Amino acid sequence: MNTAAVLTAFDEQLRQAGEGDGAENPEIDRETARVLSTVRPEWAAVTWSRLNEQDADEVIAVQVHRMDRTGLDWEWKYYSYDTPADLPDRLRAAGFAEEPPETLMVADLHELELTGVPDGVRIETVTDVAGVDRMVQVHNEVWGGDQQAWGDSLLRELASSPDTVSAFVVMAGDQPVSTGRVNFHPGTDFASIWGGSTVPAWRRKGLFRALVSHRARLAIDRGYTYLRVDAAAMSRPILERMGFEQIAVTIPFIRSVSGASE
Numbered sequence: 001m002n003t004a005a006v007l008t009a010f011d012e013q014l015r016q017a018g019e020g021d022g023a024e025n026p027e028i029d030r031e032t033a034r035v036l037s038t039v040r041p042e043w044a045a046v047t048w049s050r051l052n053e054q055d056a057d058e059v060i061a062v063q064v065h066r067m068d069r070t071g072l073d074w075e076w077k078y079y080s081y082d083t084p085a086d087l088p089d090r091l092r093a094a095g096f097a098e099e100p101p102e103t104l105m106v107a108d109l110h111e112l113e114l115t116g117v118p119d120g121v122r123i124e125t126v127t128d129v130a131g132v133d134r135m136v137q138v139h140n141e142v143w144g145g146d147q148q149a150w151g152d153s154l155l156r157e158l159a160s161s162p163d164t165v166s167a168f169v170v171m172a173g174d175q176p177v178s179t180g181r182v183n184f185h186p187g188t189d190f191a192s193i194w195g196g197s198t199v200p201a202w203r204r205k206g207l208f209r210a211l212v213s214h215r216a217r218l219a220i221d222r223g224y225t226y227l228r229v230d231a232a233a234m235s236r237p238i239l240e241r242m243g244f245e246q247i248a249v250t251i252p253f254i255r256s257v258s259g260a261s262e
Helices: 003-013 015-020 056-068 087-093 129-143 148-160 207-221 236-242
Strands: 032-036 044-049 074-079 102-108 122-126 165-172 175-184 190-198 226-231 245-255
Touching (some): 003 015, 003 190, 003 245, 032 056, 044 056, 056 074, 056 087, 074 087, 102 236, 122 129, 129 148, 129 175, 148 165, 165 207, 175 207, 190 207, 207 236, 226 236, 236 245
Antiparallel strands (some): 074 245, 102 245, 122 165, 175 190
């Protein structure tokens, strides 16, 4: 896989279009692409930027003014190839707090090593409240706290965009034990997978690989070329063994409007 060409395609096809994760009608200008989601009304982001040392602080200030007016906490999605080199420091100085980094990984769908579903479990497609509740149950156990707002957001997305998002839960009997979803980006070469979570007692049993494989097959059936994921440290070795390659590192920089000064 030509990683440089894939990164260029990713930048042009996804980042500048709001990355497709619940994004609609992104606002694009010379320096940035912004998105305010109506599917996920709690999410707003700058998904792409092209800045230099001379204009970076001014553009950041303009975006802060523009986005803070939404009343939402919002994200500046930074990638390791973004310019200028000190952009993270400039975002911190502007009041953003960084979350843990993730690895942007991409695979050629036809080069992936796919697996089947392990014995004793089944993958169910999530389409309704009951299915989303099962996913929330898994996320609560994996991530802690109450993940119902995430579930409500996913339910809205499934209702409004059923052709571009699919969600799944792995069931062991009547117990939900793993989850994941996939976004299809029409008019691009990419599908994206998100939300892979497995409860601790069911890890190292092949469920993560099975869910990745299941979503990859759907993307292949729809004619996509690449599968993208923002991988946490725990997932990265498994994805590498399946055939994913590291393209960049991404860090979410979050600005809390409730703590922002006018």
